[in-house]
Amino acid sequence: MKLYGELADWWPTFSTPQEYRKEAAFFARALTRSGDPPPRRVLELGSGGGNNAFHLKKKFAMTLVDLSPHMLAVSQALNPECEHQEGDIRTIRLGRTFDAVFVYDAICHMTNEADLRAVMRTAFEHLRPRGVALFVPDFVRETFVENTDHGGNDTTRGSVRFLQWTTDPDSRDTTYVVDFAILIRDAESQTRLVHDRHTYGLFPRATWRRLLREAGFELRSVQLPDGFGRDLFAGRRRR
Ligand SMILES: C[S@@+](CC[C@H](N)C(=O)[O-])C[C@H]1O[C@@H](n2cnc3c(N)ncnc32)[C@H](O)[C@@H]1O
Numbered sequence: 001m002k003l004y005g006e007l008a009d010w011w012p013t014f015s016t017p018q019e020y021r022k023e024a025a026f027f028a029r030a031l032t033r034s035g036d037p038p039p040r041r042v043l044e045l046g047s048g049g050g051n052n053a054f055h056l057k058k059k060f061a062m063t064l065v066d067l068s069p070h071m072l073a074v075s076q077a078l079n080p081e082c083e084h085q086e087g088d089i090r091t092i093r094l095g096r097t098f099d100a101v102f103v104y105d106a107i108c109h110m111t112n113e114a115d116l117r118a119v120m121r122t123a124f125e126h127l128r129p130r131g132v133a134l135f136v137p138d139f140v141r142e143t144f145v146e147n148t149d150h151g152g153n154d155t156t157r158g159s160v161r162f163l164q165w166t167t168d169p170d171s172r173d174t175t176y177v178v179d180f181a182i183l184i185r186d187a188e189s190q191t192r193l194v195h196d197r198h199t200y201g202l203f204p205r206a207t208w209r210r211l212l213r214e215a216g217f218e219l220r221s222v223q224l225p226d227g228f229g230r231d232l233f234a235g236r237r238r239r
Contacts, residue, residue: 002196003180004048008070010184013153013160017054017078024055026228027136031060031100034132034222034234039099043126045089045119046106050075050082056102057082065092066106090118098126101133108138108200111175113211116201120215120235127237132220135212135233141204143231144168144176158186168202176202208233 003014032038040061047053047064048071056062063083066072072084085094089106101123110116123133139145146168152161161183168176178198185191203211208231209219217235 001198002194003182003198004068004071007182007184007194007196008049008068008074010157010160010182011049011071011074012078013155013157013184014162014182015049015051015151016153016155017051019151020051021055023228024052026224026226027052027102027104027134028056028059029224030134030222030232030234031056031102031132033224034134034220034236035100036130036132039131041098041100043094043098043101043123045092045101045103045122046109047071047075047084048106050079052102052104053079053082060100063094063098065089065094089122090115092122093125096126097128097131099128099131101126101131103133103135105136105138107135109198111199111201113174113203113207116203116208117211117215120211120217123235124216124237129237129239132234132236133217134222135208135235136228136230137203137208137233138200138230139176139202140208140231141202144202152183156187158184160184174202175199205231 042060043063045065047066053062065085067088076084147166149164163181165179180196182194212235220234220236222232222234
């Protein structure tokens with residue numbers, strides 16, 4: 001995906017930490033509420049440019065994992081106090097455990113049950129006994145709606161404007177498609193247009209719950225008064 005590779009330098013213009021402030025506050029409450037005792041050391045799988053971590057690090061000691069060295073470099077600049085590790089969240093093993101594991105939008109990149117189960121297993125392996133993993137997919141099959149969105153920002157590096165077109169060409173499979181049309185204007189006023197297609201995973205709630213149980217988790221429900229409008233899947237490692 002170009003967004004996490006050749007365009008990664010533009011991530012802070014594509015998407016700023018300020019845009020993540022509200023949802024990160026919600027995730028911090030969800031993590032705190034689901035932990036017993038509340039977590040201190042948190043592993044984020046698929047942390048990208050570190051926009052969420054920018055907020056979460058105020059409450060937790062964050063270790064950040066991503067596949068893209070370019071996105072890790074962006075996050076490292078934003079979050080120099082956090083530990084960064086390059087790796088595939090389906091297979092990485094750091095050889096130590098955390099109080100909680102958090103997986104946000106990177107989980108959308110898991111397009112089949114085997115990959116989704118593999119990330120759940122990674123989370124499980126990195127949790128101390130009674131530690132909790134929190135997964136937050138953009139959609140589950142029951143909540144999916146085709147939609148069009150847009151965004152972008154102006155920074156000292158230049159400007160980005162993008163259109164995000166979310167569709168489901170085949171409602172019988174476990175994927176949907178997000179096409180990004182990204183306009184980039186650099187500091188010299190040169191503008192270019194890039195198309196980037198992402199294929200994301202889409203699973204019914206029942207599949208999420210079954211895979212979490214198969215990965216060894218005890219299902220937890222996280223009740224918060226201010227719903228963020230997403231399904232949260234929380235699982236606790238018994239021992
Ligand atoms: C939308 S970005 C995450 C942005 C992040 N929430 C933030 O706050 O900046 C999705 C990230 O998932 C990462 N990713 C996708 N598949 C991965 C995998 N198998 N292992 C590790 N990271 C992966 C990509 O490299 C990308 O950085």
